[in-house]
Amino acid sequence: MSYAVILVDSTSHAVRIEKLLAPTDIVCKLIPVPRHLSSDCGVCIRIDQDDMERIRQLLDQSNAPFRSIEVI
Amino acid sequence: MKRSNDGDPSSRTPEGAIYLDNAATSWPKPPEVVAAMREFQETSAANPGRSGHRMSIQAARVVYETRQAVADLLGAKDPLRVIFGLNITDGLNLALHGLLKSGDHVITSSMEHNSVMRPLRELVRKGVEMTQVTCAPDGTLEPKMVEREVKPNTRMIVLNHASNVCGTLLPIQEVARIARNNGLLFLVDAAQTAGVLPVDMLDDHIDLLGFTGHKSLYGPMGNGGLLVGERVDPGELHPMRQGGTGSRSEHEEQPDFFPDCYESGTPNAIGLSGLLAALSWLGERGVTNIRAHEEALCAELLDGLAHIRGVEVYGTRDAKKQTATVAFNIRGMEPSTVGLRLDEQHGVLCRVGLHCAPSAHRTLGTFPYGCVRFGLGVFNTFDDVQDALKAVHQLAREER
Known part of the structure; x- marks a missing residue:
């Protein structure tokens, strides 16, 4: 499976997005941020690449803060 | 923890004292x-x-x-x-x-x-x-x-x-x-x-x-x-x-x-x-239900205190215009004495003095001696109020 990650500023933001996605059929998992994407010690949300556009729309509608979505 | 009939935790300590200091911190907490x-x-x-x-x-x-x-x-x-x-x-x-x-x-x-x-x-x-x-x-x-x-x-x-x-x-x-x-x-x-x-x-x-x-x-x-x-x-x-x-x-x-x-x-x-x-x-439980219970307790406490000779109540004296926190003094007795005797002789736990609010006490006319404060909570009962009133009544009678 090909993954992408949603980068966020803090774990609070990650949990917020996890909660936003919970009622949908989108599968996500909170994981440590891959080192090559950021030197931050926090977490990000791993998603399926196929869900990227749907998620982007959901995030825009909800005003949930996020930094970027990156393919890994 | 001891629970009353309707499933709530008891507002009495294991020694049987009545907890009336909820304005400082609520006790007991829901067991959950x-x-x-x-x-x-x-x-x-x-x-x-x-x-x-x-x-x-x-x-x-x-x-x-x-x-x-x-x-x-x-x-x-x-x-x-x-x-x-x-x-x-x-x-x-x-x-x-x-x-x-x-x-x-x-x-x-x-x-x-x-x-x-x-x-x-x-x-x-x-x-x-x-x-x-x-x-x-x-x-x-x-x-x-x-x-x-x-x-x-x-x-x-x-x-x-x-x-x-x-x-x-x-x-x-x-x-x-x-x-x-x-x-x-x-x-x-x-x-x-x-x-x-x-x-x-x-x-x-x-x-x-x-x-x-x-x-x-x-x-x-x-x-x-x-x-x-x-x-x-x-x-x-x-x-x-x-x-x-x-x-x-x-x-x-x-x-x-x-x-x-x-x-x-x-x-x-x-x-x-x-x-x-x-x-x-x-x-x-519902905020409205909690308020209704505390308001009813407060009304009963205010009414009881109003009928005790030598007790002066501060604030609105109207349960609808206040929280279930009631301030009063027994004429001729220092609040600290009242607090000690309520605790030791009657098993009523409350807070006396200035309550970290000297300006409020100046406004109420109770500075610098302060007052006695009963802070009711959701787990208090009408029995608690009646027992506390009896204790205040006895202290006021002894003082006369």
């Missing part, structure tokens, strides 16, 4: 609170937001759920703008020290607790101008008196929702309108009301709301903070402390986003897990 804290400690108590492993993430989820539950109860739009700290004093300090600077003018009332007055006195030393509007001798506030004090450099109005001494409610909705019409920030200290009276940041036009977890939200001690409304620019709210947040670790500068900017250091996550359970319990 202690159970949740135990479960959190045993299953999820990793450092929330600091590590990427599953237990740390689970702890972060609990903290976030608590943010959401606090926001939902108090009408805040954005759970990320719920800032957790040690208690409400922490939250009020952040709002006052974080926003007011030299040359700003702030308006407050004469009924405030030292959690507002001491930061304000410190800010006055640093060049902030303060006006304290005098309340009536029953602690009530005429909103027009506040509007009269607005000046070109006024930045903020800060008020408690209810007095911690005598329970008198202040007209926060009317004062919110004054703040809005004059372009001022409105900070409310809801220490005595959140959980027992409806408080809604959006509907009531409150910009900053201080709350505490351990009083009428029925959570454990060591939790509280500040809710920050949309009209407050995070660039203008300076954090009280800097430190590790688990975010932006590559930078030595403090993050500039909610809530991390204001929450350095490991939070009291176990306490928050208890607060979350408390808020869930509160949602099931």
Whole structure:
């Protein structure tokens, strides 16, 4: 499976997005941020690449803060 | 824990003393609170937001759920703008020290607790101008008196929702309108009301709301903070402390986003897990039902005290215009003596003295001796009130 990650500023933001996605059929998992994407010690949300556009729309509608979505 | 017939925990201590000090901290707590804290400690108590492993993430989820539950109860739009700290004093300090600077003018009332007055006195030393509007001798506030004090450099109005001494409610909705019409920030200290009276940041036009977890939200001690409304620019709210947040670790500068900017250091996550359970319990019990019970207890206490010769009651003496916190004195007896004798001879636990609110006591005419305060809570019963009244009656009779 090909993954992408949603980068966020803090774990609070990650949990917020996890909660936003919970009622949908989108599968996500909170994981440590891959080192090559950021030197931050926090977490990000791993998603399926196929869900990227749907998620982007959901995030825009909800005003949930996020930094970027990156393919890994 | 001993439970009464309807499933509530008992308001009596194991030795049988009646707990009437809920205005200081509520006791007992719903059993669900202690159970949740135990479960959190045993299953999820990793450092929330600091590590990427599953237990740390689970702890972060609990903290976030608590943010959401606090926001939902108090009408805040954005759970990320719920800032957790040690208690409400922490939250009020952040709002006052974080926003007011030299040359700003702030308006407050004469009924405030030292959690507002001491930061304000410190800010006055640093060049902030303060006006304290005098309340009536029953602690009530005429909103027009506040509007009269607005000046070109006024930045903020800060008020408690209810007095911690005598329970008198202040007209926060009317004062919110004054703040809005004059372009001022409105900070409310809801220490005595959140959980027992409806408080809604959006509907009531409150910009900053201080709350505490351990009083009428029925959570454990060591939790509280500040809710920050949309009209407050995070660039203008300076954090009280800097430190590790688990975010932006590559930078030595403090993050500039909610809530991390204001929450350095490991939070009291176990306490928050208890607060979350408390808020869930509160949602099931219902704020309206809690208020109805406390109002009925308060009316019975006020009525009983009014019929005891030698007892003087302070405040509105009207259960509808106050919280279930009742202040009184027995003529000729020092409050400290009354408190000791209530405890030792009658098993009634309450708070006497100045209640960290010298200005409020000046307003009520009880400075410097203070008064006796009975703070009723949701788990108190009519039997508690009657037994406490008998104790006061006996002390007053002995004094005559």
